[in-house]
Amino acid sequence: MLTNAGIYQATNDFVELTSLVIDITSVARRVMPPQCGATVTLDGYARQVTRNKETGEVRETEYLEYEAYEPMALKEMEKLVAAAHDQFEISNVGIVHRLGKLAIGETSVVISVAAPHRKAAFAACEWLIRELKRTGPIWKKEVYADGEKWIEGESI
């Protein structure tokens, strides 16, 4: 997975935080360069049912709220995009994360990667979501009928 940054220089990368509904088509379309043939898009969305990893307890979520340390989150997202260009032969990357209140089923995050070869797009997209979930200063609160809980991720 060698980089070839000279040829596949980022031209349409973007990282965004938004309180508006995310349309995944429009995210995917913005990373498309005319010489590429494929984008791979990860679409994360608010689950109705969550299972506590420690206790195994299953709860039904009414809605979610996402909060970010916004300037730091955007910087981390930019760092991830730069690191993805170093590691993978990709053309463009778009990352959009939703903030605020989300209804069940609404998209929380979209990551689209365009690349001359599919394989690099898949690998980069998978790497980016893993790293974003590990380092992006963004937090999720699950709101239930009888309470709410800020979810704690894996520590980095």
Next chain:
Amino acid sequence: MLTNAGIYQATNDFVELTSLVIDITSVARRVMPPQCGATVTLDGYARQVTRNKETGEVRETEYLEYEAYEPMALKEMEKLVAAAHDQFEISNVGIVHRLGKLAIGETSVVISVAAPHRKAAFAACEWLIRELKRTGPIWKKEVYADGEKWIEGESI
């Protein structure tokens, strides 16, 4: 990559051929089960510039035309979906392939895979597009300013 078909039984799989513009959001949304958290979507689209793999010649395409042996293509797509369920722990798969005339930049194929765990969704989506391109009886014609050419794929 063990299967767990009992739990992740297909409930919303679909395979389609269409002459209409494909909206990738709507494809991705149709595979979403409420207990999953992520879909991975491959979006293939008509390239403006193509390079002949043998001669290295670069040509500018004006538009594309896709043709399928429709009943066989749908059967092959269904077989791929079934095989993906056997190999990967996934919930739902949607495959939509466009036919007829496509303008540059229009989506030719969308494959969306929803899974409880991202990793399986990425792996299955990558496998499905590779197999679809290898076995799906669908052909692409590139139309240039000065001619046209049916593209021959890799033999299977």
Next chain:
Amino acid sequence: MVAQILLFGATAAIAGSRSIEIEIGTETTANLILEKVSERFPGMSSLKLNLSINQQYATGDEIICDNDELAIFTAVSGG
């Protein structure tokens, strides 16, 4: 017997038709059909041709039966 063969993409373009008919004997294999068609349409002989029987890829040795749905096409290029 007469076998009707569906054509798609490049094979249809070369034959100038979406289907052709060829006369075959009993015990005709998939490979023999491909040979006959390539002889009739020399433009196809440089292509990597597939034959499908009843919408399944043939491997070559299958014997063609009456009423089999046959199609000949090049290596696929969808996606």
Next chain:
Amino acid sequence: MVAQILLFGATAAIAGSRSIEIEIGTETTANLILEKVSERFPGMSSLKLNLSINQQYATGDEIICDNDELAIFTAVSGG
């Protein structure tokens, strides 16, 4: 000096505020700040806390300077 610390998510909920101020000496490290904040808000002591300095993750030994932008938050859960 007085350090202002931004809080998010669970840490803000426990403190009941989006930022707190703590009195620190010179040569105060990132780890010492985390300890002080956990003492003041016992609800945070069971959490996996991160400190960021000027919007970068601290590793622990950094010395806090005047005007550093500090934030304390739990392991992230976006995506």
